[in-house]
Amino acid sequence: ERSDRSEEQVSGAKVIAQALKTQNVEYMFGVVGIPVTEIAIAAQELGIRYIGMRNEQAACYAASAVGYLTGRPGVCLVVSGPGLIHALGGMANSNMNCWPLIVIGGSSERNQETMGAFQEFPQAVRSSIYGRPGACYVDIPADFVTLQVNVNSIKYKECCMPPPVSMAETSAVCMAASIIRNAKQPLLIIGKGAAYAHAEESIRKLVEQCKLPFLPTPMGKGVVPDNHPNCVSAARSRALQFADVIVLFGARLNWILHFGLPPRYQPDVKFIQVDICAEELGNNVRPAVTLLGDINAVTKQELASKKSLPMNYYTVFYHIQEQLPRDCFVVSEGANTMDIGRTVLQNYLPRHRLDAGTFGTMGVGLGFAIAAALVAKDRNPGKRVICVEGDSAFGFSGMEVETMCRYNLPIILLVVNNNGIYHGVDKDSWKEMLKCQDASTVAPPMCLLPDSHYEQVMAAFGGKGYFVQTPEELQKSLRQTLEDTTKPSLINIMIEPQGTRKAQDFHWLTRSNM
Ligand code: ADP
Ligand code: MG
16 A cells, blocks of 8 residues: 555646645636646645636736735736736736735646656745735746656645744834924824734824824725824825825835825925835935834834833823813913913813913912812812922922821822923933032023922822823823822822923814915
8 A cells, every 4th residue: 555655646736736725825816728727626626715717817916915915925827828918917016016926827838857846836925925025926837737746756845934024223213203202293104015014003002192193095094994083084185295204104105195205295304114125215205214124013113112201291191181080170380281281181160270370370289279179078079189280380389288188188289290490301411410510500490300209298298109100100090099089199290301292183284274
């Protein structure tokens, strides 16, 4: 029996089909004829779906779309000559779209004694899906299809691995993060490369965490749903025309995007390009930063780098607004803290906002908060008082924290701490500055001691103190203080010492007649 087996013969067609099966090919589209009919039959026998089409061009379009949708190349099976010529349309389209595809064409016979293994397939699969995806052509001579070979003489190459995931250089990631952070009118353009990269979850996170407006290209639609509030498709021309920073996620600056040139864009718009294809970077425009790598991986890098950065006013107020009870009293004082806070924090009831007032007085906040807490206690038990203070403003009457503790008033004090009046400097710069000189000679007058632990003032009197540096810590401490109705608490929120970024609303897109 053993020797029988060793003489078992198998056709070239079956070997081809098995080689494709080994490469996880699931779908084959084509128009059969001599000599490729046997390949289609053999493929079907092995469980590869064969869809016979009416023209090779449509077959090839279908196979390339399967590649885009599944990430593994679809196969298009054609005869030589006219068959292949018809398939060329699909191959060109697939290459232009950066979609993986394998076209197998049967050509005329050639004298060949043994066939050996189909080395071509792992290579074809690899080059169709690695790097920038695209079309591959494998030419199979007719006599290969009909030839009988000894089963034992065939060794199938194992399935080629999924493409390795590449990440962008760290310095480029940081630079991109800082450009986006300082943008006045940023815009993400989401292309079909992002769709192919399965980057939907990471990009949605980036859109939401940084509150960035986005514009999908035709096939980038749906990566983040079209009905997302940050989708600016309805104002496409304006979005392109007025953006000062544009991040390209798998979208090329070709005719679809007006080549990235004025008048459709600002002449000095900063492009941040994310692409897996190095040759694409810097095409048509000179980008501010290029991020060479897989879109999903690079977006995650951006999200991670963002986490380690200090928060700014908008991040802080966004999270506060999210958790504030609608009926609470909001007391506020400070410079930027009060100004920016007023635009973000909502009031729903009259007489529920108390701030520096007509006289612009700093130091009123804690007294106001104590009054509001007493009134609330007597007339609206359970109603909360939130006191949002700049770090300088807090200092004007910080000792009233003792009063709050003495009378057990569950006030929530939020100190938005940027190390100074208007703004300060970070701890390292402060140390550097004081290396050889006294603070009174070199320290800018608006600086306060960096990283002061104001929350310890609250803790000193038995209230609850929190020191927070990240959005996650802020969310968590807010939740805890809102749950605790028994005592006052102070959340010391560290933000960027120099951070006064513009609001990320999208009025710049909808303002008419501009
Ligand atoms: P659109 O037509 O949606 O603007 P394009 O076809 O112009 O999209 O651009 C798609 C880009 O996506 C190509 O430049 C391609 O190199 C890139 N791309 C494809 N897959 C990935 C990936 N996994 N990571 C990064 N870039 C990718
Ligand atoms: Mg494009």
